[in-house]
Amino acid sequence: MTAQLIDGNALARTVRAEVAGRVAALQQRGITPRLTVFLVGDNPASQVYVRNKVADSEQTGLAATLERYPAALPQAELLARIRALNADARVHGILVQLPLPVHLDAQAVIETIAPEKDVDGFHVASAGALMVGRPGFRPCTPYGCMKMIESIGYGLKGKHAVVIGRSNIVGKPMALMLLAQNATVTVCHSATRDLARHTREADVIVAAVGKRNVLTADMVKPGALIIDVGMNRDDAGKLCGDVDFAGVSQVAGWITPVPGGVGPMTRAMLLVNTIEAAEAAAS
Numbered sequence: 001m002t003a004q005l006i007d008g009n010a011l012a013r014t015v016r017a018e019v020a021g022r023v024a025a026l027q028q029r030g031i032t033p034r035l036t037v038f039l040v041g042d043n044p045a046s047q048v049y050v051r052n053k054v055a056d057s058e059q060t061g062l063a064a065t066l067e068r069y070p071a072a073l074p075q076a077e078l079l080a081r082i083r084a085l086n087a088d089a090r091v092h093g094i095l096v097q098l099p100l101p102v103h104l105d106a107q108a109v110i111e112t113i114a115p116e117k118d119v120d121g122f123h124v125a126s127a128g129a130l131m132v133g134r135p136g137f138r139p140c141t142p143y144g145c146m147k148m149i150e151s152i153g154y155g156l157k158g159k160h161a162v163v164i165g166r167s168n169i170v171g172k173p174m175a176l177m178l179l180a181q182n183a184t185v186t187v188c189h190s191a192t193r194d195l196a197r198h199t200r201e202a203d204v205i206v207a208a209v210g211k212r213n214v215l216t217a218d219m220v221k222p223g224a225l226i227i228d229v230g231m232n233r234d235d236a237g238k239l240c241g242d243v244d245f246a247g248v249s250q251v252a253g254w255i256t257p258v259p260g261g262v263g264p265m266t267r268a269m270l271l272v273n274t275i276e277a278a279e280a281a282a283s
């Protein structure tokens with residue numbers, strides 16, 4: 001392997017320690033920062049994610065409440081519960097785990113969360129703030145990717161960044177954050193013709209598709225910085241990303257592993273957003 005690893009676990013530990021200090025400072029003022037997580041239905045992956053989010057929060061000293069509802073929960077009831085928490089000053093962050101059961105309108109649910117409690121950064125107000133370069137909550141996964149890039153002292157100005165994937169959760173906000181750091185950004189997606197032609201030109205590649213081996217060694221310029229957002233299983237059932245790690249790590253300059261890369265940083269940035277929500281409410 002020639003690429004240097006960017007260790008998401010180590011960086012997340014540093015971020016969590018910093019959050020824990022800020023939590024303690026608020027607690028000294030009699031304020032307990034609180035996150036409420038909604039889980040509707042019994043998607044197995046979502047159950048693991050929300051359990052981890054609650055555990056991370058508690059480990060940092062944040063109070064976290066998990067509200068679980070059956071898949072058949074009527075939308076009006078979910079919206080009413082979110083509105084009640086919007087009005088509850090003890091709750092600083094509200095997160096609704098996605099995907100939601102199909103009868104629920106996810107965007108309508110997200111828009112019901114008060115923007116000042118939107119710690120996932122998915123509300124149109126948060127997305128709009130990112131778009132125009134105003135302060136606001138940034139979606140945790142691309143926010144974590146930016147922290148990883150920053151951690152190696154990598155200057156993005158003038159660099160060509162290729163984002164593979166255009167989801168509202170990762171691809172689109174990732175592109176905007178890279179742009180805000182003066183990278184030249186190309187967004188590739190399922191209808192892109194000749195993906196490799198784009199990636200071979202890239203100094204930075206963020207793979208966020210949710211499919212194994214989207215990026216292979218022949219598609220990477222030597223020395224490039226590779227961020228792997230994917231979370232997949234290989235044929236043996238082992239966790240793997242979107243990037244062919246064995247091959248690409250022979251060519252790249254830096255690479256994030258899966259597991260132990262972007263995943264822990266996504267979780268850490270949720271804690272950052274939550275402590276920021278609590279600090280803003282307390283100021």
Ligand code: GUN
Nearest residue numbers: 095096097098099120140
């Ligand atoms: N589902 C997959 N990723 C996420 C995330 O970052 N936040 C929420 N709420 N749901 C998700």
